[in-house]
Amino acid sequence: MVIVGTQLSAKTLHPIFGNECRIIKSSCRVQVYLIDPIPVYAVEQVPNEEYIYDYKIMRKMEFKKNIAKVVTDAILDTMQYLPLVTKTCPFMGTYAVKYTVGKKTVTVVISANPCDKVIIFCPGSVIDKKHIDIKDNGTLLAAIRFLFNPVENKIPGTI
Amino acid sequence: MKNFKSAKTGFYTLLLLLIGVVYSGSLFSQNFYEIKFTDRAGNEYNAFLVYKSESDAYMRVAFYSNSEYRVVNVPCEAKTGTLDDGTHYFVLYGSSPTYVTDHNRGEQYNPDTFVWLWGNGTEYGLPYVTDDPNFSEESFKQVDSYTDLNPNEFTQEYLNQYYATDERDFLALMNMVNDNYNSYTNNDVDYNNTNYNNENTSYTNNNNTNGGKVTMHLVIVANTAISDIGASCEKDKQRMVNEMEAVSDALGITMKQYIVDGKNLTRSNVQSTLSGLQPGSNDIVIYFYTGHGFRWSNQTDQYSNMDFRYNPYTQISEQTCMTLSEVSSIIQSKGARLNISLADCCNSDVGMNSVSSEKFLTSKSDPNYDEKKLAHLFLNARGTIVSCAASPGEVSWCNEDDGGFFMFSFFQAFHEEVGYLSDTPTWDDVLSNAKKYAIYKTTNGCNGCTSQNAVKSVKISYN
Numbered sequence: 001m002v003i004v005g006t007q008l009s010a011k012t013l014h015p016i017f018g019n020e021c022r023i024i025k026s027s028c029r030v031q032v033y034l035i036d037p038i039p040v041y042a043v044e045q046v047p048n049e050e051y052i053y054d055y056k057i058m059r060k061m062e063f064k065k066n067i068a069k070v071v072t073d074a075i076l077d078t079m080q081y082l083p084l085v086t087k088t089c090p091f092m093g094t095y096a097v098k099y100t101v102g103k104k105t106v107t108v109v110i111s112a113n114p115c116d117k118v119i120i121f122c123p124g125s126v127i128d129k130k131h132i133d134i135k136d137n138g139t140l141l142a143a144i145r146f147l148f149n150p151v152e153n154k155i156p157g158t159i
Numbered sequence: 160m161k162n163f164k165s166a167k168t169g170f171y172t173l174l175l176l177l178i179g180v181v182y183s184g185s186l187f188s189q190n191f192y193e194i195k196f197t198d199r200a201g202n203e204y205n206a207f208l209v210y211k212s213e214s215d216a217y218m219r220v221a222f223y224s225n226s227e228y229r230v231v232n233v234p235c236e237a238k239t240g241t242l243d244d245g246t247h248y249f250v251l252y253g254s255s256p257t258y259v260t261d262h263n264r265g266e267q268y269n270p271d272t273f274v275w276l277w278g279n280g281t282e283y284g285l286p287y288v289t290d291d292p293n294f295s296e297e298s299f300k301q302v303d304s305y306t307d308l309n310p311n312e313f314t315q316e317y318l319n320q321y322y323a324t325d326e327r328d329f330l331a332l333m334n335m336v337n338d339n340y341n342s343y344t345n346n347d348v349d350y351n352n353t354n355y356n357n358e359n360t361s362y363t364n365n366n367n368t369n370g371g372k373v374t375m376h377l378v379i380v381a382n383t384a385i386s387d388i389g390a391s392c393e394k395d396k397q398r399m400v401n402e403m404e405a406v407s408d409a410l411g412i413t414m415k416q417y418i419v420d421g422k423n424l425t426r427s428n429v430q431s432t433l434s435g436l437q438p439g440s441n442d443i444v445i446y447f448y449t450g451h452g453f454r455w456s457n458q459t460d461q462y463s464n465m466d467f468r469y470n471p472y473t474q475i476s477e478q479t480c481m482t483l484s485e486v487s488s489i490i491q492s493k494g495a496r497l498n499i500s501l502a503d504c505c506n507s508d509v510g511m512n513s514v515s516s517e518k519f520l521t522s523k524s525d526p527n528y529d530e531k532k533l534a535h536l537f538l539n540a541r542g543t544i545v546s547c548a549a550s551p552g553e554v555s556w557c558n559e560d561d562g563g564f565f566m567f568s569f570f571q572a573f574h575e576e577v578g579y580l581s582d583t584p585t586w587d588d589v590l591s592n593a594k595k596y597a598i599y600k601t602t603n604g605c606n607g608c609t610s611q612n613a614v615k616s617v618k619i620s621y622n
Contacts (some may be wrong), residue, residue, distance in 0.1 A: 071308065085558045088554065088563065
């Protein structure tokens, strides 16, 4: 009837990022991007423009691990994700967050309100190109907005 | 007694869910079940469950109280969801029981709550039951049996265990049994015949155009190739095809399918499909869209824009989408008798202005519908229906198991309306209940869902 205790090994894995969670936790520097909503095919990309997973980068910032902690905590917070249901609205790229350890990267491309979703890119991993919805008005977007504009935005969870 | 605690380590999490907020997914269609269980004192109970939707179900529980036979009617609500450890649950709450049989003064019945639990890739087993309003862990006990009933096998004697002979639902269930019996004895009704009076009803199709035949033109536009919701759209597409094939078979009418899906999904393909429709004046046209949807920031039309991009690299523009209103107008211009346009998609602001350049149990085709009611909806109805899954500014929700919540709710409502236990069916009731059930699914927790309130226009007259 009911499965008991079979999730033991799974419990050690992050439900969203699995083993690749360690890349996010270990990355010394974190890149955060403001991106165009629609990706551009590689052959159509403008040579002098920068792209991340085919999304044109509008603004790029890099943070030390401790400064980016507010975003990293939100990305690793399983409560921010909706793994069982999906909104039927089109993904519109807004931000991307990239973690790097050696040659391994985890990049989270984010579609912001009102169609809050992410696509996870992690080449060579089972989570590569994983689509998952995130909660409306969650802490992830608030954390990224704080990093981009700490004067006018607050750290999620603070008053 | 089976030990509930050993079956579910996350009992306390479940307990919180039982008491508080829960996610309501979907998951039965109108069906009949029998549950046999025993309480701690050894008293045996037989329950007959009639399940229409999460918010519309009831149970007849039969038992002996001091050698006196008792039957209680217990309205039920169902909630389903998943615990943090991945265990799925389905909870059926009973409430406000009333006695169907005589009973002694002061005799009370505590309503039962049933809980099914199952893991990924595993079948659900026998549910647990408790009549403890506090859901104490010790009070849960596994039931003795749980059976999905085949209504074709109902007998008067069986139903009389739970119903008095003059009760409305008893009569409706017996009608169902008799109709099924008649169908096996080659007493089918030919709805393509210009006159198909059946028993004491008088559903008459007097429209002889198109040679007296009725054809259902089913147009399905499904974004099955899009990466995030393609699987859900495929589910919706298959469900729609199966359901409408069952309806057309039951009514004996012709069905023509026009499917635009996968990488064929473009605005021009949808337009050419709609342009190519040539329904007769007595025909039915059903348009169904499942995929992404949105609204322009400056859009005034209350219905969704359907996003016909299967590839996220395609720029969003007026050339890649079409509003449900536009589709409905095209369909209406074709002159069919009954036009139905449905879209299961979001209706939320895309953040851009319009630019002119541009398992529990899955739903199944319910064989228990009353063909006279089907005929009333599909053959006696004339007019236009338009409905999309969400109000302006709202998103709609789906999952890979059940497809779109709106479409799932639509078929729950449809099954209920054409079932033997309902009154005279109307399309307005189908759409109203679809809206109600989708709201119920998305507002009872749903692990983060926001409420989706379908928009509808039903302008239908009946012969």
